[in-house]
Structures are given as C-alpha cells and as structure tokens.
Amino acid sequence: MANAQLQSVLDHIDKDFDNSLERLFSLLRIKSISADPAYAGDCRAAAEHLARDIASIGVATEVRPTAGHPAVVGKTSAGGRPHVIFYGHYDVQPVDPLDLWHRPPFEPVVADHADGRKIIVARGAEDDKGQVMTFVEACRAWKKVTGSLPIDVTFLIEGEEEVGSKNFVPFVEANKDEFKADYVLVCDTGMWDPETPAITTALRGLLYEEVKITAASRDLHSGVFGGTAMNPIRVLTRVLGGLFDDDNRITIPGFYDGVKDTPPEILEQWKKLEFTPDSFLKPVGLSIPAGEKGRLMVEQASTRPTCDVNGIWGGYIGEGSKTVIPSHASAKVSFRLVQGQDPQKIRLAFRDYVTARIPGDCKVEFGDHSAAPAVALDWNMKPLAAARKALTEEWGKETVLMGSGASIPIVADFKRTLGLDSLLVGFGLDDDNIHSPNEKYDLRSFQKGIRSWARILAALAEVK
Amino acid sequence: MANAQLQSVLDHIDKDFDNSLERLFSLLRIKSISADPAYAGDCRAAAEHLARDIASIGVATEVRPTAGHPAVVGKTSAGGRPHVIFYGHYDVQPVDPLDLWHRPPFEPVVADHADGRKIIVARGAEDDKGQVMTFVEACRAWKKVTGSLPIDVTFLIEGEEEVGSKNFVPFVEANKDEFKADYVLVCDTGMWDPETPAITTALRGLLYEEVKITAASRDLHSGVFGGTAMNPIRVLTRVLGGLFDDDNRITIPGFYDGVKDTPPEILEQWKKLEFTPDSFLKPVGLSIPAGEKGRLMVEQASTRPTCDVNGIWGGYIGEGSKTVIPSHASAKVSFRLVQGQDPQKIRLAFRDYVTARIPGDCKVEFGDHSAAPAVALDWNMKPLAAARKALTEEWGKETVLMGSGASIPIVADFKRTLGLDSLLVGFGLDDDNIHSPNEKYDLRSFQKGIRSWARILAALAEVK
Structure with missing residues (x-):
C-alpha cells in the first residue's frame, strides 16, 4: 500500500521544499549549545520549538525533563505494524573560534560552495538539526499526502549528545516501558561520498578524559623561580608528547590489548577503495597519514583506535x-576505541600512564567526560536490506555498508537499556565542518535526505 | 654636608609616611598593563600622573612620546656634583587569572600577611611602582627638608619594561645627549631576605619566543579524521616535551656552549648559604629542585640557564x-641566559630544534618577544661601596652582593647606548608574587626603602 503512494509523497516533498528549509532555519537560529551552561535556556527553547514542530505534523509530542537538558518525545500508535524509535539530537557543539566563521553561526543561509554546490551554513546545519529534520519532513509529507505514516514512530530527540548523553541515558532507562519498539533509526552519520549513500554498520567508541597538573601553589616569576621550580607545562608536554612512538602507535601499556587485525579479505576489498591522502587529506591541507605505520589509511580512520589531545591550556x-x-x-584527551577495547580499562591504563610520569611534588587530577565502547551492528536482517534498497533507488548508486571512525555512544546504550538494534542512515559529507567553524549541510543532502527517509518508511512498512 | 642633614630627612620620612603611602596608592590605581593594547590609555594616564607627582617635588618633568607607551623624564641640574639617572618603570604585568586575586588588583589596600607582616596588595605594589616610589619619596623628603637633592638626578621612567622595552631603548638612543650622567640607579630588584639588604651585581638574560604549529587548514572532527590527520597539539607537546633530558638539562644542541662553571671558591661560599628547598620551594608548595642534577639550587636559580614554557594553548x-x-x-617559550650565551645564537638553535621536529605537512611560525644577554656588573668602584654602607646602616645587617636569576635587559642597553654602568638596589622579597595574583610589597620594604634611598643619596654625594 505504502509503495503505491510513495511517488505522490516524493512529489510533495519537492514542491514543499522551500517550506522545509524555512522550518529547518527556525531550528538552526536557536543557540542550543549543550556544553556551555550559559545556553541552557536556548537548549530548552530548541526542545520546545522541535516539540511544536513535530506536533504540527499531527504527532502527540511533549518536552520531557531529564536531570540535564530536556528530551523531546512524540509517538504515533496505530498498532499492528512495525514500530520504530527515531533518534537524533537538537544540541550543537560550541562555536569557538568564532572569528573563523565567515558568518554568524546562528544565522543560517543558503550559500554557494566553491565548487558550485548549494550549501546550508550554520552551526548544527548537519550535526544534527539538519539530519533530524530530514526525517521529520519525510514524516510531514507522508501525513500531508496520505493522512498517516506507513509505520508507527516514536520520536526520541535528546539535548545532550554533544556532551555525552549523561542525563539522557538514565532518562531512557527510567522510562523504558514507554520505548518498546522493533528497532531504532538513527540519523547522525554520513554518506560514503557526495554521490553514494551509506548505512553505517560499525562505530568506534569514545573515551574522553581531562587532565590537570598542578605544581606550585601559585603562579611564579620565571626569573626568580626559573631553574628550581617545576613547570606544570613541562610535565604536561612531556607526558602527552610521549603518547606516540615513532611508528605512531600509542604507548600506553595495554592500549592495544584485545584489538583484532582487520580480516585479510576485508583488507583486499579496502585496497580497491579510492580512499587516499589525495582524496581525504588534501582537501584539509594535509598529505601524510598520521596513524600507525603499516596500516591502510582506511584502517587508521575506522578500525584502529586513536588518541587525540582535543585541547590544551596553561600559563x-x-x-x-x-x-x-x-x-x-x-x-582534554580523547580516544576512539574499537571492538575488543573496554573503555574503563583504557581509562585506568591512561590514568596510570600519566600518574607514573608526575614528579613527586606535583599532583594530577582527572575528570571524565564520557566513555562508550565501540559498536558492531549485526544487520543480516530485513530492515537493513529494505533500507539499503530504498537508498539505492533514491541515489541511483549502490548503497555502501561502512564502518565509521566516529562514535555514537547512544547506539550501545539503546542495546543495553532497550534491547534494540539501531539502523544508522545519514547524509553528512566529510567536508561538512561539523564541530568546526562554518559547518554546512549540502542542500542536496537535505532534500534527497528527506526523499530517502520517505522511501525508507515505505520500505520498512513492507518488512515482516 | 648632606650627612649632617640626613637625620632630619629620615625623621621627615617617618612623619610623612601615611602621605607617601597615599601617593603610591594613587599610582597603583591606574591600570597600566603594557602587554594589552586595550590599556594604552591607562599607560598614558600613569605616565602623566607620575610626571605630575615628580614635578610636585620641584623637579622639571615631562611625559615624552616614544613609538609605544610614553616615558617620563625629569631632571635637576645644579651641576658641580655627581649626576645619576634613576631608572624604573610604571607599567605592570597583566592580572590574569583574575579569579585567583583575593581583591581587585587595582584597588590597593594595606593588609595583614599570614605571619603578621603588614603588606601593600595590588598589581604593581612591588614591580615596579612601589619600588619607583621609594626613590621618588626619598627625593621628596630631601627637597622638603633641605630645599634640594644631595646629587643631581635625571628621572627616566619607562612604560614598556614588561614587554621588552622595544620602543624605550630606541628613545634613549635617539636622545642620548640628554642622558649624560655618571651612572644609573635601578630600583627593580630584591633583598637577600626580609632582614638583609642586597645589591644585585649579576643578572640573567632573557630570550622569549612564540611558536605556532599549523596542521590542517581547518579544525577537524576527531571521529572522522582521528587516526589519519596530524594533530598540531601532538606535534607541539612532542617538541616541547623533549626540551629536557632525564638530568633536567636542556636538549637544544649548543645550548650550553660558552656557559662557564661556577668557580670552586664561589661554590664553597654558596654551600654555606641557607638557600634550600625548605627555605625557597616549600613556601610555594614544592620540594624538589627542578634544575640540572648535580648543581646547587643557588646555581640553578642564578648562574645556570633555564627554559620555561610560559603559556600553551590549542583546541x-x-x-x-x-x-x-x-x-x-x-x-610561549622563554630562556634565562647566563654569561657566555648569545641570545641570537640561542634563538636560532631553538628554532632549528623545533623546525627539525615538524612533520612534512605541518608548518611552524615563530614570533619573538625579546632577547637580552646576561649582565655581570663591574662594581669595584666607589658608588657601590658607598651604597652598600648606607644600606647596611639602615637595615643593621651586612649588605649582600648577589647574582639574580631574573633579567633586567635595560642594564645592558644603558651600557651600550649611554656607556653607563648601573647600580641595582631594590627591596622586593621572594614572596612578593610579582607577575602573579595577589602581588604585594611589604609595608616595611616601602618605608625602609624610602629611608634607604635617602641614605644612599647622601652617601653618593660624598663619592668623588
């Protein structure tokens, strides 16, 4: 039934696209930076705005309190058909360094990219407001054209993804009876390339630590104390500067314990991919892969664990x-983790490594921001095949099943708390500048993203 | 003649001390932070205030433009007697981190120190406004009581000492005919301890560099690019973390070239000094000397070169x-230099060291803040002996001739531009928190500092 109506829905999406864009812009104008307490009011405003927007489709939706920024929960309940949870987040990354933005980050515009592509520019244009709205607008079109959705959907949109979902996960756990479903749809990932759709079937985990080293009890004058007083920057740079050996391997004892080599048959496939320093690093001004020597760059980017200092400051x-x-x-130091690594063990190993290198009269304090294991999805199942087919029909190219270097910790949390697998479909591109100045989302990603979800909803209705 | 009137001058200083304090407070209230362009107007205001204050003694004084913050120049010219330049600076260090100050840094107060000492608390209380005012107030007392100063004085107070005197030195050089004198008095150093006066006869030099490492052309997401894109913090920490070997020696090739060992007879004297981790480091919460192994701590603090990272930031x-x-x-990286080290050679050696450690697709840029060689003063001369005797009389303890770990680059500049030696007398203490939050100057340093200069002026009048 759903497939018979699909073409009308797709036509409506194209016809109504300017309005879809205006609805996205209204959401992008709200400064919902979850990391900074100064924007707590904006986070709430974004939740309220999104709840009204989903309710306007005809889905009962409310803003639900958590111990942190609120969640948005909306639900259809026709029954007797597949029921999915749709997950996304309305919070965004901080915008600094602000002086590198070409325009104010919360005044969205459609601009021309250097290569002619039309792009939506704003903080959150892709991550994750733009992606969330591809799904919301697909649902809106189905409701408008046919009066209902092809399947039942529980919308579950959080406001703390960018800061580790610390309060959202307990919220889900505490209310798990409300969140019974067949599986979860997550829209927070990317395409293989601008022409090729992808479903992400493996995700790296994330461990994020903060380290503070204290030496003297107060700031000192380097003329008076230079040469006798230990400088905490000297300690910190020595500790962090020793995290990699000459082969770019991480030196923390036990770090690679449990990490498996990529199977030879996968390596053979990957060697044929056009994933090279020229295709991937050159656009950002680099040329030399910085990961473990002797590994393919695609391994470095997806199946090998990493370490990055995300911030450093002192003096x-x-x-x-x-x-x-x-x-x-x-x-601030973070690790991307892969299958076989236990975040808690890595946390302890890192802390031991640092502590062992602190002089006797200095002290070190640690803070944790998040810890999530890697996830490998088992998708030898019908929804995956159905979604893959729908994406291929929309984009006219075979859908790639790919591993992602990024982490979406909530996927493991949904499995643990609700027992549900997740299907990860998204329309981001490598050059979207997420978490950076001048974040963008291709106008084509947004429009064809809406169309893709319209097709996937129809396809999932057919899955028994 | 001068000595006959000295007791009346000293009595007047004690009687007028509350007014002296109020005049110092007026100067301390001006936010003359030379490093930050936002305070340029305050620097000018401080110069104008100080010029008016010196003129109020009866010394013709004006604010003189330089290519940066202005200088204050005042002059007496009776002739036929010794003529000295008095040098100091009215600019102060930045005040961050502001949240560690117990009171606003530009609202001076007299407070009780934990051990019962009365202290003046404010940015600049010691460095260098308090020290400058010891001399100005001594001159004021001489003029008030006797109608004139015992010797001729050219006041020469600059506003850029804390940022390297880049514009002041050319000003002195361009006007050197105005600055003919017998020698220079500098008040920007410290006592040996709270009871023991000192004259500083050796100073370390200072080389101050800034390093910026650039990797990708924009900020990247560590999930997408982690493992393949070089992180500039990784490069920076590796470079800086390698600056010291396990014996705390600096690893830059050639760094110690030309540095001489301390003569054995001096070492024997120093071994008897009560300069220990307990006396020097414990008050700031440390216990382990961080300098070269196998050296006395007094060597580490005064006659050995050092390296400190004064600031680091990224991400x-x-x-x-x-x-x-x-x-x-x-x-920001600085080096304290000793006799035998050429700042320009060290600069090049440091830059070579860094550049050799930059990956092929990253780049490094350097900025320089200052470069001054170490200075050893030749003071087998009468003014030194006269000043030493005057100080000993005021404090009741033998005056120590000491080397200082700090740098006062202007001393070398006066020698080069004017051909003049400098006599360095000051009343700072190790716990004055200069360049740190809660800078202070002992009330006793200020009062007995004024009295000390009154005595020195009298003593210098007798030197033929």
Missing part, C-alpha cells in the same frame, strides 16, 4: 609576553 | 568536551 595565553611559571596546566 | 579549552582536532596550537 599566559594573551597577547605579548609574560614571564610566568604557572601553577597548573590542563588538557 | 577546545572551554567547559565540557569537544571532539576537535584543532588546526593549530601555540606556545
């Missing part, structure tokens, strides 16, 4: 010079 | 977490 960082030996220095 | 440094691989990372 005088203003203009000019100040001859200070600071009292303390800090860094 | 996300706000609250919470952000999974970014930043485009660039930076650090």
Whole structure:
C-alpha cells in the first residue's frame, strides 16, 4: 500500500521544499549549545520549538525533563505494524573560534560552495538539526499526502549528545516501558561520498578524559623561580608528547590489548577503495597519514583506535609576553576505541600512564567526560536490506555498508537499556565542518535526505 | 654636608609616611598593563600622573612620546656634583587569572600577611611602582627638608619594561645627549631576605619566543579524521616535551656552549648559604629542585640557564568536551641566559630544534618577544661601596652582593647606548608574587626603602 503512494509523497516533498528549509532555519537560529551552561535556556527553547514542530505534523509530542537538558518525545500508535524509535539530537557543539566563521553561526543561509554546490551554513546545519529534520519532513509529507505514516514512530530527540548523553541515558532507562519498539533509526552519520549513500554498520567508541597538573601553589616569576621550580607545562608536554612512538602507535601499556587485525579479505576489498591522502587529506591541507605505520589509511580512520589531545591550556595565553611559571596546566584527551577495547580499562591504563610520569611534588587530577565502547551492528536482517534498497533507488548508486571512525555512544546504550538494534542512515559529507567553524549541510543532502527517509518508511512498512 | 642633614630627612620620612603611602596608592590605581593594547590609555594616564607627582617635588618633568607607551623624564641640574639617572618603570604585568586575586588588583589596600607582616596588595605594589616610589619619596623628603637633592638626578621612567622595552631603548638612543650622567640607579630588584639588604651585581638574560604549529587548514572532527590527520597539539607537546633530558638539562644542541662553571671558591661560599628547598620551594608548595642534577639550587636559580614554557594553548579549552582536532596550537617559550650565551645564537638553535621536529605537512611560525644577554656588573668602584654602607646602616645587617636569576635587559642597553654602568638596589622579597595574583610589597620594604634611598643619596654625594 505504502509503495503505491510513495511517488505522490516524493512529489510533495519537492514542491514543499522551500517550506522545509524555512522550518529547518527556525531550528538552526536557536543557540542550543549543550556544553556551555550559559545556553541552557536556548537548549530548552530548541526542545520546545522541535516539540511544536513535530506536533504540527499531527504527532502527540511533549518536552520531557531529564536531570540535564530536556528530551523531546512524540509517538504515533496505530498498532499492528512495525514500530520504530527515531533518534537524533537538537544540541550543537560550541562555536569557538568564532572569528573563523565567515558568518554568524546562528544565522543560517543558503550559500554557494566553491565548487558550485548549494550549501546550508550554520552551526548544527548537519550535526544534527539538519539530519533530524530530514526525517521529520519525510514524516510531514507522508501525513500531508496520505493522512498517516506507513509505520508507527516514536520520536526520541535528546539535548545532550554533544556532551555525552549523561542525563539522557538514565532518562531512557527510567522510562523504558514507554520505548518498546522493533528497532531504532538513527540519523547522525554520513554518506560514503557526495554521490553514494551509506548505512553505517560499525562505530568506534569514545573515551574522553581531562587532565590537570598542578605544581606550585601559585603562579611564579620565571626569573626568580626559573631553574628550581617545576613547570606544570613541562610535565604536561612531556607526558602527552610521549603518547606516540615513532611508528605512531600509542604507548600506553595495554592500549592495544584485545584489538583484532582487520580480516585479510576485508583488507583486499579496502585496497580497491579510492580512499587516499589525495582524496581525504588534501582537501584539509594535509598529505601524510598520521596513524600507525603499516596500516591502510582506511584502517587508521575506522578500525584502529586513536588518541587525540582535543585541547590544551596553561600559563599566559594573551597577547605579548609574560614571564610566568604557572601553577597548573590542563588538557582534554580523547580516544576512539574499537571492538575488543573496554573503555574503563583504557581509562585506568591512561590514568596510570600519566600518574607514573608526575614528579613527586606535583599532583594530577582527572575528570571524565564520557566513555562508550565501540559498536558492531549485526544487520543480516530485513530492515537493513529494505533500507539499503530504498537508498539505492533514491541515489541511483549502490548503497555502501561502512564502518565509521566516529562514535555514537547512544547506539550501545539503546542495546543495553532497550534491547534494540539501531539502523544508522545519514547524509553528512566529510567536508561538512561539523564541530568546526562554518559547518554546512549540502542542500542536496537535505532534500534527497528527506526523499530517502520517505522511501525508507515505505520500505520498512513492507518488512515482516 | 648632606650627612649632617640626613637625620632630619629620615625623621621627615617617618612623619610623612601615611602621605607617601597615599601617593603610591594613587599610582597603583591606574591600570597600566603594557602587554594589552586595550590599556594604552591607562599607560598614558600613569605616565602623566607620575610626571605630575615628580614635578610636585620641584623637579622639571615631562611625559615624552616614544613609538609605544610614553616615558617620563625629569631632571635637576645644579651641576658641580655627581649626576645619576634613576631608572624604573610604571607599567605592570597583566592580572590574569583574575579569579585567583583575593581583591581587585587595582584597588590597593594595606593588609595583614599570614605571619603578621603588614603588606601593600595590588598589581604593581612591588614591580615596579612601589619600588619607583621609594626613590621618588626619598627625593621628596630631601627637597622638603633641605630645599634640594644631595646629587643631581635625571628621572627616566619607562612604560614598556614588561614587554621588552622595544620602543624605550630606541628613545634613549635617539636622545642620548640628554642622558649624560655618571651612572644609573635601578630600583627593580630584591633583598637577600626580609632582614638583609642586597645589591644585585649579576643578572640573567632573557630570550622569549612564540611558536605556532599549523596542521590542517581547518579544525577537524576527531571521529572522522582521528587516526589519519596530524594533530598540531601532538606535534607541539612532542617538541616541547623533549626540551629536557632525564638530568633536567636542556636538549637544544649548543645550548650550553660558552656557559662557564661556577668557580670552586664561589661554590664553597654558596654551600654555606641557607638557600634550600625548605627555605625557597616549600613556601610555594614544592620540594624538589627542578634544575640540572648535580648543581646547587643557588646555581640553578642564578648562574645556570633555564627554559620555561610560559603559556600553551590549542583546541577546545572551554567547559565540557569537544571532539576537535584543532588546526593549530601555540606556545610561549622563554630562556634565562647566563654569561657566555648569545641570545641570537640561542634563538636560532631553538628554532632549528623545533623546525627539525615538524612533520612534512605541518608548518611552524615563530614570533619573538625579546632577547637580552646576561649582565655581570663591574662594581669595584666607589658608588657601590658607598651604597652598600648606607644600606647596611639602615637595615643593621651586612649588605649582600648577589647574582639574580631574573633579567633586567635595560642594564645592558644603558651600557651600550649611554656607556653607563648601573647600580641595582631594590627591596622586593621572594614572596612578593610579582607577575602573579595577589602581588604585594611589604609595608616595611616601602618605608625602609624610602629611608634607604635617602641614605644612599647622601652617601653618593660624598663619592668623588
């Protein structure tokens, strides 16, 4: 039945696209930065806006409190047909360094990309407001054209994905009876390339730590104390500077325990992919893969664990010079984890590694931001095949099943708390600048993303 | 003659001390932070205030433009007697981190130190406004009581000492005919301890560099690019983390070339000094000397060269977490230099060291903040002996001739531009928190500092 009406739905999507874009812009204008407490009111405003928007389709939707930023929950309940949870997030990353944005990050526009593509530019244009709205707009079109959705949907949109979902996961767990479904649809991933759709079937995990090293009890003058007082930046750079060996392997004892080599048959397939320094690194001004020597770059990017210092600070960082030996220095350090690595074990190994390198009269403090294991999805199942076929029909190219270097910890949490697998479909591109200045989402990603979900909804209705 | 009137001058200083304090407070209230262009107006205001204050003694004084913050120049010209230049600076260090100050840094107060000492608390209380005012107030007392100063004085107070005197030195050089004198008095150093006066006869030099490492052309998402894209913080921490070997020696090739060992007879004297981790490091919460192994701590602090990272920054440094691989990372790195080291050679050696460690697709940029060689003063001369005797009389303890770990680059500049030696007398203490939050100057340093200069002026009048 659903397939018979699909063409009318797709036609309506194209006809109504300017309005879809305006609805996305209204959401993008809200400064829902979850990391910064100063924007808590904006996060709530984004939740309320999104709840009204989903309700306007004709889906009962409410803003639900959590111990942090609220969640948005909406539900259809025709019954007797597949029931999915749709997951996304309305919170966005901080916008600094603000001076590198070409336009204010919360004043969305459609602009021309250098190569002629039309792009939507704003913080959250892709991650994840643009992606969420591809699904919402697909549902809106189905309701408008046919009066109902092809399957039952529970919308479950959170506001703390960018800060580790610390309060959202307990919320889901506490209300799990409400969230009975067949599986979860997640829209927070990317395409293989601008022409080729993809379903993500493996995700790296994420461990995110903060380290603060304290030496003297106060800032010191380097003329008076230089040469006798330990400088915490010296300690911090020595510790962090030793995290990699000359082969770019991470030196923390036990870090690679349990990590499996990529099977030879997969390696053979990957060697044929056009994933090269020229295709992947050159667009961002680099040329030399920085991962483990002797590994394919696609392994470095997806199936090997990594370490990055995401932030470092200490001492005088203003203009000019100040001859200070600071009292303390800090860094934010994260690890992308793969199958076989236990986040808690890696956390302890990292802390042991750092602690062992702290001089006797300095101290170290740790803070944790998040810890999620890697996920490998078992998708030898009908919804995956149905979604893959629908995507291939929309894009005219075979859908790729791919591993992703990024982490979506909620996927493991849904499995643990609700017992549900997730199907990860998204329309992001490598050059979307997510988490960076000038984030964008291709206008084509948004429009064909809506059309893709319209097709997938129809296809999933047929899955028994 | 001068000595006959000295007791009346000293009595007047004690009687007028509350007014001296209020005049110092007026100067301390001006936010003359030279490093930050936002405070340029305050620097000018401080110069104008100081010029008016010196003129109020009866010394013709004006604010003189330089290519940067202005200088204050005042002059007496009786003739036929010794003529000295008095040098100091009215600019102060930045005040961050502001949240560690117990009171606003530009609202001076007299407070009780934990051990009962009365202290003046404010940015600049010691460095260098308090020290400058010891001399100005001594001159004021001489003029008030006797109608004139015992010797001729040219006041020469600059506003860019904390940022390397880049514009002041050319100003002195361009006007050197105005600055003919017998020698220079500099008040920007410290006592041996709270009871023991000192004259500083050797100073370390200072080389101050800034390093910026750029990897990708924009910030990247660590999920997408982690493992393949080089992280500039990884490069920076590896480079800086390798600056010291396990014996705490600096690893830059050639760094110690030309550095001489301390003569054995000096070492024997120093071994008797009570300069220990307990006396020097414990008050700031440390216990292990961080300098070269096998050297006395007094060597580490005064006659050995050092390296400190004074600031480091890169990536996300706000609250919470952000999974970014930043485009660039930076650090401010300074070196205290000793006799035998050429700042320009060290600069090149440092830059070579860094450049050799930059991956092929990253780039490094350098900025320089200052470069000054070490200075050893030749003071087998009468003014030194006269000043030493005057200080000993005021404090009741033998005056120590000491080397200082800090740098006062202007001393070398006065020698080069004006051909003049400098006599360095000051009343700072190790716990004054200069360049740190809660800077202070002992009330006793200020009062007895004024009295000390009154005595020195009298003593210098007798030197033929």
